[in-house]
Amino acid sequence: MNNYILFNKFIILIYCIVSYIEGKGYRAAVIVALLVIYVTINVAIYVINSELIKLVAVIISIVLCIHLSYYTSSVFILLLIPNLSELSALYFKSVFYSILFLLIPAFTLEAVILKNYILIASLSCIIIYICLRTENRFRDMNKQIDALRQEKDKLCKLTIIEEEYKGQLIYAKQLEERNIIAQEIHDSLGHAITGSVMQLEAVKLLLDKDKDKALFILQSAIESLRNGMDDIRFTLRNIKPPREQIGINKLKLFIDEFKRKSTLDIKLTYGGDINKISTEQWSCIYDNAVEALTNAVKYSKALSMVISIEVLNKILKVEYRDNGVGVLTIKKGLGLQGMEDRCAALKGKFIVDGSRGFSIIMLIPVANN
Incomplete structure (x- = not known):
């Protein structure tokens, strides 16, 4: 609002100066001095923090506009419009007071200048109304944002308490x-x-x-x-709990912790007789899951990952698949090499595919019992 009023002042000021020059005005040095004073006062209004001094500066600016209009050219009465709008906007926050203040000088104007005065004043009132509505909307939005921020803080505190x-x-x-x-x-x-x-x-x-x-x-x-x-x-x-409960619950706990610390959406699926999975195999599944999730966040730029564990008749199939950028040429660094070594230690087969996202598959033999 303040920026608009200040901008509006200088636009109307330029218009008044141009109109004055076209009307072949006189006493140019005096006019320039008064206009410099006018500009200084109106800039000072937005620099000074004291509300009382601001009010005094606005009143002085109004008096200066009246002086310019009566002793030089009536066109300078148009400078009253932004000053009166500023007075109502800063201290009354109402379009009604803006209209009321702007109507007062209209009764004293000549017909030549009255048309321009009414046009500019009407546009000013419309723009002030729009600005006030916008300010109110921003104020309401800020209140909603503050309320949401407070709710977020409460939820964070409740999460910590939980x-x-x-x-x-x-x-x-x-x-x-x-x-x-x-x-x-x-x-x-x-x-x-x-x-x-x-x-x-x-x-x-x-x-x-x-x-x-x-x-x-x-x-x-x-x-x-x-x-x-x-x-x-x-x-x-x-x-003592069964080893399959220890293995799957340990993996679920790690996935939940990882989801809280990152934006990665992780889904865990498993099927078949997971009782067949040995302690060493669960350890390999867990360690490779840690490595796969870390790589998905660091390198794949993935948004989601699916970890699937399926126990078939004689084979344990474990797959880690993300929806990241993938890679055509796969270079096995320390992370992938470590995953492959853990799989090989269990006599399993290690398959890597980077054509659609990034996928790691382990095929490990399991005991029939």
């Missing part, structure tokens, strides 16, 4: 599992060892006096310890 809460839950679950393991060991192996120690002490006392009874107590202690070990094995088997 992550902390999830961490606490995991830690609490770990403590609970440790407590269960400790209680199981105490209830089974602890009692068995305590009883066996007491029996062995009795064996030591009876070994010379009653050899048969000592052997009977010794056998009982052995059976007690064997039962305790069986209980421990049973407890550990129940607590």
Whole structure:
């Protein structure tokens, strides 16, 4: 708004000067001096920060316009239009006041200048109205942006709180599992060892006096310890998760973390009997997934990647495919070479294709059981 008013002032000023020259005006030196003062005052309005001094400068500019119009040429009354528009725009923020202020000088003008005055004043009011509407829209948009920014900050805080809460839950679950393991060991192996120690002490006392009874107590202690070990094995088997759950969940966790840190859209699919996948094979799948995702972000300029794991009858097929730029001539650097070496260590076949995006396929033999 301020830029428009200042620009409007100088356009009307040029028009007034041209009209004055065409009208063969006089006292050119005085007019130039007054116009220089007018320009200085109006530029100062947008440099000064004090609202009171700005108001005084606008009033002085209005008085100077009236002086120029009455003592030199009536065409300079047109300079009142931007000053009055500025007064209403800066302090009243209303088109109604602009129209009201601009109507006041119209009653004192001659018919020759009145036509130009009404035309320029009307255009000024229209442009002021448009500028005020635009300012209001920008103000509303800024408020919406601030509101969205606050919502984003709230969501970020909630995300942090959620992550902390999830961490606490995991830690609490770990403590609970440790407590269960400790209680199981105490209830089974602890009692068995305590009883066996007491029996062995009795064996030591009876070994010379009653050899048969000592052997009977010794056998009982052995059976007690064997039962305790069986209980421990049973407890550990129940607590220890299957390796396929460890492998797939570890891969899912890494993918979720990677998606949060990058813009890459990652999809994981798997099928077949994943129980056949060994711990070493899961390790290879995980390590190669880390390398493939890193390369997709650094080199392929990809937006998405699909990781597919399929267990067939005797073959494990793993594919990492992105939708990046691809490459016709493939040069195996340290990353690709490391992926191939891990696959070869499992007696697998390593296939790379850069024709449609970038694809890496591993074919690894699996056991039938």
